[in-house]
Amino acid sequence: MTAIQLMLLFFSLYLTPYSKVLASTIITSEPIEQDISKDFFIGQGTDQKNEKASLRFGYFNGKKWARVTLANNSPNQIDKLLYFDTLTGKIDLYEQVAPKIRLNFIGSSGSSIPFRKREFKAIFATFKISLPAHSEKTFFLNVVSRHNFNSKVFIGNLETMSSRQLDKLSFLDFYAGGILCLIFYNFFIFLLLKDKNYLYYCFFSLAFMLAILDIHGLLDKFFITKSFSFSHYLICFSALSLIFAVLFTYHFLEIPKLLNKLSKYFQIVFAICLGIFLIGLTPLEDLAPAFFGRLIDFLLITTNLSFIICAFLLIKISSTARFYLFSWAIVGISLLTWFAMTFGFLPNNFFTQHSLLFANLGQMLAISLALASRIHKVTEEKLAAEERALQKEKYHRLVRVLSHDIANSLTVINYYSNKLIKPRDLEPHHQRALEKVYFAGENIKNILKNVREEELLVERKKRMELHPINIYEILLNASVIFEDQLRHKMLELIIDVPVNIEIMANKTCFLNNIVNNIISNSIKFSYENSRIEISSEVTSDKIAITFKDYGRGIDPLQIHDIFYSNLIISTEGTRAEAGHGFGTILMREYVELFGGSIKVKSSLKDLDHEISGTSVTLIFPMSV
Numbered sequence: 001m002t003a004i005q006l007m008l009l010f011f012s013l014y015l016t017p018y019s020k021v022l023a024s025t026i027i028t029s030e031p032i033e034q035d036i037s038k039d040f041f042i043g044q045g046t047d048q049k050n051e052k053a054s055l056r057f058g059y060f061n062g063k064k065w066a067r068v069t070l071a072n073n074s075p076n077q078i079d080k081l082l083y084f085d086t087l088t089g090k091i092d093l094y095e096q097v098a099p100k101i102r103l104n105f106i107g108s109s110g111s112s113i114p115f116r117k118r119e120f121k122a123i124f125a126t127f128k129i130s131l132p133a134h135s136e137k138t139f140f141l142n143v144v145s146r147h148n149f150n151s152k153v154f155i156g157n158l159e160t161m162s163s164r165q166l167d168k169l170s171f172l173d174f175y176a177g178g179i180l181c182l183i184f185y186n187f188f189i190f191l192l193l194k195d196k197n198y199l200y201y202c203f204f205s206l207a208f209m210l211a212i213l214d215i216h217g218l219l220d221k222f223f224i225t226k227s228f229s230f231s232h233y234l235i236c237f238s239a240l241s242l243i244f245a246v247l248f249t250y251h252f253l254e255i256p257k258l259l260n261k262l263s264k265y266f267q268i269v270f271a272i273c274l275g276i277f278l279i280g281l282t283p284l285e286d287l288a289p290a291f292f293g294r295l296i297d298f299l300l301i302t303t304n305l306s307f308i309i310c311a312f313l314l315i316k317i318s319s320t321a322r323f324y325l326f327s328w329a330i331v332g333i334s335l336l337t338w339f340a341m342t343f344g345f346l347p348n349n350f351f352t353q354h355s356l357l358f359a360n361l362g363q364m365l366a367i368s369l370a371l372a373s374r375i376h377k378v379t380e381e382k383l384a385a386e387e388r389a390l391q392k393e394k395y396h397r398l399v400r401v402l403s404h405d406i407a408n409s410l411t412v413i414n415y416y417s418n419k420l421i422k423p424r425d426l427e428p429h430h431q432r433a434l435e436k437v438y439f440a441g442e443n444i445k446n447i448l449k450n451v452r453e454e455e456l457l458v459e460r461k462k463r464m465e466l467h468p469i470n471i472y473e474i475l476l477n478a479s480v481i482f483e484d485q486l487r488h489k490m491l492e493l494i495i496d497v498p499v500n501i502e503i504m505a506n507k508t509c510f511l512n513n514i515v516n517n518i519i520s521n522s523i524k525f526s527y528e529n530s531r532i533e534i535s536s537e538v539t540s541d542k543i544a545i546t547f548k549d550y551g552r553g554i555d556p557l558q559i560h561d562i563f564y565s566n567l568i569i570s571t572e573g574t575r576a577e578a579g580h581g582f583g584t585i586l587m588r589e590y591v592e593l594f595g596g597s598i599k600v601k602s603s604l605k606d607l608d609h610e611i612s613g614t615s616v617t618l619i620f621p622m623s624v
Helices: 003-015 158-193 196-215 218-223 230-252 260-280 289-313 320-342 355-421 428-460 471-481 483-488 507-525 556-563 583-593
Strands: 024-026 055-058 064-072 078-084 090-097 102-109 126-131 135-144 149-151 153-156 467-470 492-496 502-505 531-538 542-549 597-603 613-621
Touching: 064 126, 078 158, 090 126, 102 126, 126 135, 153 158, 158 196, 158 218, 196 218, 196 230, 218 230, 230 260, 230 289, 260 289, 289 320, 320 355, 355 428, 428 471, 428 507, 467 471, 467 507, 471 483, 471 492, 471 507, 483 507, 502 507, 502 613, 507 531, 507 542, 507 583, 507 613, 556 583, 556 597, 583 597
Parallel strands: 024 064, 492 531
Antiparallel strands: 055 149, 064 135, 078 126, 078 153, 090 102, 090 135, 467 502, 531 542, 542 613, 597 613
C-alpha cells in the first residue's frame, strides 16, 4: 500500500465516530489464553465488527485490513503474545499512536515468511505486544495471503502458545507416522509384486500427506527453511496430490479398459493440475490468488466426485471398486467439512481444522484393504495360472504319447482296410462298412496330423495356415461320420446349403472341432424320430450356417456358461448319453480362430413353447 493510500485509509478512520464503533478488549495479566477473534473490526475502513467466531477474509486479491483495541486495566504493564492458529500468509502488525493518522510498524509474521526469519520459531503467526498500566492500544493488521484466510486469533503468553503448538504437533506426528508406515508397506509390496498400482498409491499418499502437513505448517518447522516457506506454496502440494490421485485412480480402476469414455476427462484434469502446480511455483499466482485458490478447491471437489462416480459404475465389475468408493466417500465428506469451515458455514475447531487429516487416515485404511483384496485376487490368479500351466503340460505330454501310439496302430488299420476294399467283389453292405472303416481311419489320421501341427504351433508360436474350404463338402463328410448314430436314434439330417460357398479355415479342424461337435450335441439332445436341419444365409461378405435341432433345448440362463465361458459343463443326452463338456470350448476357440462368431438360441418345452430345441449359428467372413 502506498503512503497516499495509507493516509486516506486512516483519514477515513479519523473521521469515523469511534464512540460508536470502538470497543476495547480487556487483557488480563493471568497466564491464560483469550480468544479475541470476535473483537476485530474489518472492512474497507476497518469499521465493520467481526461477528464470526474466527477472523475470516476467504480468498482475496491485494491486501486486507483489520483492527482491534486492547485495554489493560491493571496497575502493571502486561506483555503478551498475539498469535493465529492456521495458515495466514504474510501479516504486518501496526500500532496506532497519537495522532491517530500515524502508525508504528511492530513487525511481520505469518506462514509465508521463511521459518528461520520468524521472530518466534513457531508454526503460528506470532507477535509480541506490550500494554502499559491503565492503558489501551489499537492495533492494525495488514494481510497478504495466497490462502483462504480463516483463523482464530488468541492473546496469551509463551506457555499457552507453546502448549497449543505442542498439542497440534503431537497429533500431526502421530498422523505422519501412521501414513509413512502404510506408504513403506505398500512400497515393499510394489518391490515384491512389481505392480505399479502400489507405486502410484505410495506417491498419492505421500503427496496427500505433505499437503495436509503443509496446511498446518509442519513442513516449515521440520525443514526450517531460510529462503522460502513451504506454506507459501500450499497450492502446489494440493495440485500434486490431485495429480497422483488422478494417476492412481486411472490405473487402479483400469479406466482405459473399463471406462474408456472417461479417459479424456482424467487426462484434462491431469493437465490442469500440472499447470496449477507450475504456476504455484512462480509469482504468477500472486497476481490472482483468489482465482487460483477457488480453482484448486473446485477441482478438489469435482475430481473427488468423479472418483466416487467411477467407483460406483464399476462396483459390479471390480471387487476393489467397493473399497475405493468407500474411501473417496470418506474424503468427500471431509472435504465438504473442510470447505464449510474455511468459508464460514461450520465453526473453526479442532475437528474441522483436521477433517482432511482424519479423511486421509480413513482413506489409507480403506484403500489398503482394497490393495490387500487385490493381492488375494492376484495370488488366486497366479495359483490358477500355475495349475493351468501344469495341466497344459500334462495335456501336451498325453497328446504326444497318444498321437505316437495311435499313429502306429492306425497305420495297420488303414493299410488292411484299404487292401480289403480294392477287390470290389464284396457284398454291398460289407463294402460300405469297410469304406466307413477306411474313411474313419483316414479322418483319425488327419486329426492326429492336426494335433501334431498344433503342438508345433504352440512351440514355434506360428499362426495356423488357413485355406479356402467348401462348406457343403465338409457337411457331407460329417453326415458320413454320424450316419450310424443318426440311424440308431431315427433322426433325419437335412442339409440345405449351397454347394459352392467357401470360407477361410483349416479343413480338419473345421470338420472335427466345429461341425462334428455341433452335430454330435444335436444328436445327443434330440428326441427320437425328429430331425436336424442345417441351413445357410449368404450376404455379400458373410455366411451364416445354422444347425437347428428339435430336442429338449437349453435353459436360457445356461447358454452363456455353456457357449461363452470357459466353464466345463457336462449334461446327459435324451438317452442318457454321457459327455465330457470340452466340445463347446474347443468349438468356440476354433470359430474365433477362423474369424467367426457364434449365436445360440434355445427354448425348453413348457407352457410357452410347445416345440423345444436349439439353434446354433456360425457366422464367418466369406472367402475372398
